[in-house]
Amino acid sequence: MEELLGGSLRSLAQTISHVENETLQAPLLLDSLFPHMGHAYRVGVTGPPGAGKSTLVDKITQVYRDSGKRVGIIVVDPSSPFTGGALLGDRLRMSDHYLDEGVFIRSMATRGETGGLAARSQEVGDLLDAAGYDIIIFETVGVGQVELDVVETVDTTLVVLVPESGDDIQLMKAGIIEIGDIFIINKSDREGARQLGHILEQLLALKEEQVEWKTPVCQTSATLGTGIEELMQCLERHHSHLKDTGLHTSKRRDRARQRVHRLVADQVMSDFWNTTRLDIMERGLDTVPPYQLSRSILEES
Ligand SMILES: Nc1nc2c(ncn2[C@@H]2O[C@H](COP(=O)(O)OP(=O)(O)O)[C@@H](O)[C@H]2O)c(=O)[nH]1
Numbered sequence: 439m440e441e442l443l444g445g446s447l448r449s450l451a452q453t454i455s456h457v458e459n460e461t462l463q464a465p466l467l468l469d470s471l472f473p474h475m476g477h478a479y480r481v482g483v484t485g486p487p488g489a490g491k492s493t494l495v496d497k498i499t500q501v502y503r504d505s506g507k508r509v510g511i512i513v514v515d516p517s518s519p520f521t522g523g524a525l526l527g528d529r530l531r532m533s534d535h536y537l538d539e540g541v542f543i544r545s546m547a548t549r550g551e552t553g554g555l556a557a558r559s560q561e562v563g564d565l566l567d568a569a570g571y572d573i574i575i576f577e578t579v580g581v582g583q584v585e586l587d588v589v590e591t592v593d594t595t596l597v598v599l600v601p602e603s604g605d606d607i608q609l610m611k612a613g614i615i616e617i618g619d620i621f622i623i624n625k626s627d628r629e630g631a632r633q634l635g636h637i638l639e640q641l642l643a644l645k646e647e648q649v650e651w652k653t654p655v656c657q658t659s660a661t662l663g664t665g666i667e668e669l670m671q672c673l674e675r676h677h678s679h680l681k682d683t684g685l686h687t688s689k690r691r692d693r694a695r696q697r698v699h700r701l702v703a704d705q706v707m708s709d710f711w712n713t714t715r716l717d718i719m720e721r722g723l724d725t726v727p728p729y730q731l732s733r734s735i736l737e738e739s
């Protein structure tokens with residue numbers, strides 16, 4: 439633990455493995471590091487595959503590095519069975535940073551189930567936080583349930599779209615409009631970026647909390663490097679907004695509450711379903727009506 443706090447990458451990687459593999463030590467390690475957590479600014483980057491998320495993350499990372507901040511990047515891909523280091527594509531794209539000690543990149547994938555992926559990513563984020571990374575970026579592919587769960591654990595959510603996303607917007611409207619704190623139309627070097635910007639601004643105007651935080655729409659070209667400065671200003675403004683309004687603290691408390699709820703629920707469920715109760719259920723499935731069956735199971739002690 440001292441090694442991790444002292445900046446040892448080896449120790450950090452080992453601790454992450456404990457969390458990813460859900461070993462018995464993982465909860466102890468996480469709890470003992472708790473006093474050192476809570477300093478990092480957590481940013482989620484989500485959007486359709488190929489929108490340029492990794493390229494943008496690379497640019498954002500560069501800006502933070504230039505100001506001396508250490509950056510942790512967690513790439514969460516629910517559709518991929520690969521885990522461990524960065525995926526090849528991201529590794530190549532972020533190649534400059536790969537040799538940089540101030541940047542830590544980790545890919546996280548499912549291991550057959552998606553259920554715990556968001557929770558594990560959050561815990562890996564906690565470890566990076568304890569290890570002294572100032573900014574933790576979660577890149578997620580798409581806007582499915584896992585992505586939404588990941589996004590719930592960050593301070594600021596960036597939704598990355600491209601000019602062609604116009605058609606998808608109707609479909610994604612409900613989900614993405616709610617989750618985005620800042621919208622980015624990347625690949626604005628291509629046709630249609632302005633139009634999409636207008637459509638988005640109209641949709642965003644209907645959002646409730648617009649009074650306190652007017653959700654900005656940034657136009658970027660990650661490959662050309664345009665619009666990055668404006669994006670960084672938006673990030674800075676949102677970070678200040680969170681702190682000024684106390685949302686920073688209340689969001690964190692909500693997260694902590696949810697997490698404890700889930701941990702208790704998981705434990706209670708796994709304690710409850712012993713072989714006797716499972717037996718009663720299996721024997722009754724064909725003949726006993728469901729309410730009566732569940733009562734018998736609950737009354738079994
Ligand atoms: N024209 C253009 N291409 C871009 C831009 N940003 C990224 N790309 C390209 O889009 C492809 C997908 O980018 P990537 O960052 O991997 O997208 P991700 O799947 O969202 O992480 C790559 O070939 C990038 O070079 C941009 O602003 N303009």
Ligand SMILES: [Mg+2]
Nearest residue numbers: 491492528577
């Ligand atoms: Mg990517």
